[in-house]
Amino acid sequence: MDRRLFIAAIAAGIMVPAGAHAAAPIQWVVPFEQGGGTDVWARFMAGWLSATLPGRPEVRRLNISGGNSTRAANFFAAEARADGRMLLGTTGSTQFAALLGDRRVQYDYADWRIVAASPSGGVIYVPASLGIGSMAELIARGQKVHFGSIGAASLDIVPLLALEILGLEVAVLLGLNSRNAARAGLIAGEFDVDYQTSPGYLAQVRPLVEAGQVVPLMSLGALDRNGRLDRDPAFPALPSFLEVYRQIHGRDPEGAAWQAWQALFRAGFAAQKMVFLPRSVPEARTDVFRRAFARIAADRRFRAEASAVLGPYPLLAGPQADAALASAMTMVPEIRNWTRDWLERRFRVTP
Structure with missing residues (x-):
């Protein structure tokens, strides 16, 4: 074991004496039900964290769904103690609720310390039965499409706003309990378009693509090292949202x-x-915990396995995680107000 990690572990009180049982288990609160992209990510990360922490404690997932992830975050804010036996894994929906002033929020990011962060991506796809091969073709049909959503102010807001910016007319059914339900609804013919985050897409949708049941149209993209939107490295053959906009409209969005x-x-x-x-x-x-995640991030075997399961995105630890949190939780008041107005105008949803 790394000497600094050993000393820190003793100070933190989580080392176990030789011959004793493994360290007490750690609970990892997951804000959605089992099987979705967030659960896939947490399950994968929990195994690595367990193997890396001193004493190799079992890391047990506690799935708490509801409220676009706010129920789990509220639970963590109320129940987590100073013993460090409970972690919270947030997702974009958790961030959005805090940024937009969701009335259900009973948590404050200022009360937490980040120990790791992971970027992700997303892919928009349609059933093969539509006979569509590109987003431009889908828009050119001039027909309304149907989309199943967990909630307009959830992570779904990113693809929904992208589709509106592109000029696609979308009828949205709100209130699904997971992206799994949206995927199942598309396969059953209830919806015409869906998206999944990278872990969910790689695990659940890619086999459908290979079977010829669905067709991917575009990724949402990924930020390059300079902070510019580029193609998602997990899906390099797919055009990003920005590319598709340029192809259809001949200019950059504004x-x-x-x-x-x-x-x-x-x-x-x-x-x-x-x-x-x-x-x-x-x-x-x-x-x-921060050092454990840093060791995981530097592990070549982890990076290879994570690329296959989660996509080729870096695990951020230390100062990189701090910077990611600061960037994610920054939204100027004018844009916050515009977003809240759009949700009210478009969906009659008030965060």
Whole structure:
């Protein structure tokens, strides 16, 4: 074991004496039900974290769905203690609720310390039965399409706003309990278009693509090292949202809708998954987790396995995770107000 990690572990009180049982288990609160992209990510990360932490404690997932992830975050805010035995894995929906002033929010990111973050991506796809091969073809049909959504102010806001900016007329059914339900609805013929985050797409949708049942049209994109929107490295053959807009409209998007989309994309995808401990946890104990995630991020085998399961996105730890959190939770008041107005106008939803 790394000497600094060993010393920090002793200070944090989580080392176990030789011959004793493994360290007490860690609970990882997951804000959606089993089987979705967030659960796939948490399940994968929990195994690596368990193997890397001193004492190899079991990391148990606690799935708490509801409220566009706010129920789980509220639970963590109320129940997590200073012993560092409970982690929260957030997703874009958790960030959006805080940024937009969702009335259900009973948590404050300022009360937590980040220990890791993971970017992610998303892919928009349609059933093969539509006979569509590109987003331009879908829009050229001139027909309304149907989309199943967990909630307009959830992570779904990013693809929904993208589709509106592109000029596609979308009828949205709100209130699904998961993206799994939306995918199942598309396969059953209830919806004409769907999106999944990268883990969910790789696990659940890619086999449907290979079977000829669905056709991917575009990715949402990914930020390059300079912070510019580019193709998603997990789906290099797919054009990004920005590319598709340029192909259809012959220019770059502009205006408040585009500014809002960029802010939401940073919060929802550029740092989609974040892992937190309560700020009340002693710094020495928090550092054990931060160092463990840093070791995971540097592990070649982890990077290879994560690329296949989650996509080729870096695991961010230390200062990189801090910077990702700061960027994700920044939204100027004018764009925040525009987004809230759009949700009210478009969906009659008031966060």
